[in-house]
Amino acid sequence: MPDLLIELFSEEIPARMQARAREDLKKLVTDGLVEAGLTYGGAAAFSTPRRLTLAIEGLTAESAAVREERKGPATTAPDAAIEGFLRSTGLTRDQLDVRDDKKGQVYFAVVTKPGRAAPAIIAEVLEATIRTFPWPKSMRWGSGSLRWVRPLHSILCLLTTEAGAEVVPLDIDGIASDNRTRGHRFLSNGDLSVSSFDDYAVKLKRAHVILDPAEREARIWADATNMAFAAGLELVEDKALLSEVAGLVEWPVVLMGRIGEDFLHLPPEVLQTSMREHQKFFSVRNPKTGRIEGFVTVANTETADHGATILKGNQKVLSARLSDARFFWENDLREAKGGMGKWLDGLKSVTFHNKLGSQAERIERIAALAREIAPLVGADAAQAERAARLAKADLRSGMVGEFPELQGTMGRYYTLEAGEAPEVANAARDHYSPLGPSDAVPSVPVSVAVALADKIDTLTGFWAIDEKPTGSKDPFALRRAALGVIRLVLGNSIRAGLSSVVDGHRERVANSSAGGAMADRADLLSFFHDRLKVFLKDQGIRHDVIDGCLAMPGNDDLTLLVKRAEALAAFLKTDDGENLLQGFKRANNILTQAEAKDGVEYSYGADVKFAETAEERALFAALDAAEAAIAPAMKAEDFGQAMSAIARLRAPIDAFFTAVQVNSDNPVVRRNRLNLLSRIRTVCLSVADLTKLEG
Incomplete structure (x- = not known):
């Protein structure tokens, strides 16, 4: 049975789009082939910055013949009706079958459509795929009408059997299919003729192109960890960055450099974030000190000086970037030592939501709620209130303005610098948690109190102004907030009725600058229950079991509810x-x-x-x-x-x-x-x- 190889070669595809594009190419082509009557044994999609590739094994050589029966008019029907039926089927009257029906005899047309050869089907399916490919963003170039993520240069479409390989004929806006591809932009010369997928993969590797993104990731990680280990350091794991960098290079060459002494005093999170966001560098840590002391960059080419020039240029750019970070850090520290009053005043002019007031007004609500929650979680009420008042001060800092993902993390540093207790500072870092399903759940009581207050205020506030999630839309991440409350309550075995907590807080929301509506407690509790069902389903507890426990008294005590559900x-x-x-x-x-x-x-x-x-x-x-x-x-x-x-x-x-x-x-x-x-x-x-x- 034939094997099919497709390569769509273009200018550089953004790394963030490659994984989705691989899956889309595989699905669109295989679904199209199957719908047209072909079957296959297996399919695999690959990508590099300049190509999307699909390899299909065990494809049938042609589609099966199709026998179609169509019921027509009665034999006594007017001639016009019968002639219309004949035209629609392409048959003559003597080619029709006459069969008995409930109301008499009727005409039946039996049409047999012969099978089609695979190349004709492949050409149709691939053209439709290319013309309708769902890129998040696409462009036109030249005078043609074809759209692609970047200008498309060539189409390789090859059908291979035991007898040999044949090019599937295809022409899209002047781009004709053939059996040729290209290697690395700088490290190879000329086109490559291929005869099968195995031949294609081998010749690409000889031409300094690693086709499989998983193989590129593995090589980058292995080379980087080995290089760091040889220097007595360790690579900081960053799976998202690894995937992105593997989508930027066809032939990864790992280089390691050192961070200048002038920047080693910066918090490790600052160094790591700056290098990752601005330059796609991996961080290298000294295991003895915990400091980030080096970086790993991945080049897309080999050089005669073994990357020395590349590394020198990168270090120059890095120094400029880290100088900016150092400026923000030192300015922020001066403000933090003064108590962060300027930042807190500045939050009065930052709108949280036009119906829910400013960030400063929101902080007042959270502080009052954190004080109430504190006894329920074993926290000191004064510390919980103080932590809530300072937790969002870093939103006005220069560093968080540059790197918003560091909010909370920088808050801890600045709160410690202001002379606050460690529990208060840690709450500034932890109060956003947990964000995702893999995030750790805070367990220190003060952090738990502030984290709960922050999320409950968000939910109660948006319920009060009737801004609830609908279908797949959740612009204010309320589902995530509810799941965060659930994980905080269950993770810390908190025994409290959510209804009473919400009841007390909805009065504050109604009396704040938002004014007006009151949160619907029953509706909000139902929302928590729906999120709880989703959470427990992943742990193997059925929805109907939760429903059986929700009908019992005390269903707003989530710890009690889950305890009952687990037993049932x-x-x-x-x-x-x-x-x-x-x-x-x-x-x-x-x-x-x-x-x-x-x-x-x-x-x-x-x-x-x-x-x-x-x-x-x-x-x-x-x-x-x-x-x-x-x-x-x-x-x-x-x-x-x-x-x-x-x-x-x-x-x-x-x-x-x-x-x-x-x-x-x-x-x-x-x-x-x-x-x-x-x-x-x-x-x-x-x-x-x-x-x-x-x-």
């Missing part, structure tokens, strides 16, 4: 749990139907003296024992023990339904048994709302 989820994974659930549902269904039919509620009066069978009496005894065990377990929040107690009802309930007919002809016995089912329902619902569970 574990219980349902056992045979007793699954079978008891079925027994409960059977009892509930019979009881519900009887109550609807009789117009009464069977919820009182089950008496063992009316029991007629040993199974009934055994169920009475089991329910007595379960109630006696469940009540203290629930009071102690020992949900595992409560689930164990309810699990012991499985066998008596099964035996009851096997031996007893609930709807007895004796009305007294029937009523007693229905009231007994009501006891089953009441006992089971005391641990969770099992009616919410599926199955």
